[in-house]
Structure formats: C-alpha cells, structure tokens
Amino acid sequence: DTGVSQDPRHKITKRGQNVTFRCDPISEHNRLYWYRQTLGQGPEFLTYFQNEAQLEKSRLLSDRFSAERPKGSFSTLEIQRTEQGDSAMYLCASSPGRLGYYGELFFGEGSRLTVL
C-alpha cells in the first residue's frame, strides 16, 4: 500500500500524559500536513512541512503541541500534558506541492485520540 499511513489508529490516554502520533506520507510527496477534526466539524489546519521545514503553524497549535519532520520523510506530532479538549481525530495528509498542482491532499486514515 503506497498511501499515507498513520500510527496509532486509536489512542486512549489519561489527562496529563504525553502522546505521539506518526505519519508516513506518500514517498514522492514533499508536503506534509497535520489537521485536527472534532465531532461535527471539518478538518482544521494545524501545521505543514515542505520537506523538513515547518512552514506554517496555526494558532490552534498551542505550546503543548510540537511537530517534526526529520529528513523530510515521516513526521511526528507530539502533544504534551494532554487535556480533555485535545480529544479529536488527528489527520495527516501529503501532497506533491509542485507547480500546477492545485493543493489536493491525500489523507491518511487518522489517529483518534481520547483523553480521559
């Protein structure tokens, strides 16, 4: 399977714990995005990378959140000191990011976080 893969698919944690999600994009895609989706909402942008450079971060990304993309391949999203309001589906997407490509995103299946 050459699509975007995310791990874990589901994570249940207690408030205050740290969690880390991993995303492996489509191999030839140089852009990688993280979105968050809560019940009844569309995906909300968190951050994105062009290769290993983190180019933009949303105001939704508090200082408890950090994302990395070492070597421009896979990415990790870490949430420290989780709160119940962090419960959501965390979606990773990739795109080629080349000229003439209209920003279409290829999403993974998501990592669902439940904070108790």
Added chain:
Amino acid sequence: TQLLEQSPQFLSIQEGENLTVYCNSSSVFSSLQWYRQEPGEGPVLLVTVVTGGEVKKLKRLTFQFGDARKDSSLHITAAQPGDTGLYLCAGARGNTPLVFGKGTRLSVIA
C-alpha cells in the same frame, strides 16, 4: 467565522432521490475541492474545480464551481446507500493550506 459555509448540515433521503449540497464563501478561491469521508476514515478527494463556471461529472455526481469562484455545488442523481458519508468542500488560495467547511452529512436509506 467559518470561511466556507456548507448547507445543509444534515440530509437524509431515500434511495433513488436526487439531492444538491452547497458550499458558499465570501472569499475567492483559486480552486475548490470536494472530499467524501466515511466514519473513522480520512477524507478522500472526489474532484477539484479550478475555472469559474466549470462543471465536472463523476458518474452520478455533478460538481459546479461558481462563476466568481466563491461557491460550489454538488448534485447527486439517483442516490444510493453507498453515497452515505460526510461531504466536505475545501478551498485553496495560493500557497495557503486548504480551508475546509464543516461538511454535509448525507444518509441514503435503502
């Protein structure tokens, strides 16, 4: 303030009926995309529209981009239970990340 407004929020119809869902904005987009999302899965791209007034067809689905590139519609003919899902529109403006609407949740009852 939601940049992209989708309506209706929920829609429940019988198999075989036709339906139209809408995506509206006060902003101009360079392109607009439609995705479908099933429970527990990530969104899957259906179509991208780029030119104002453009119409694209994907089997029983017809997508239209408004002349001013601020709105779009999705029309489904003879809906089937397999069409059930969350339909999301997303707008692109230059190099900024895609902005999504809240979606229309469609349920097609056999």
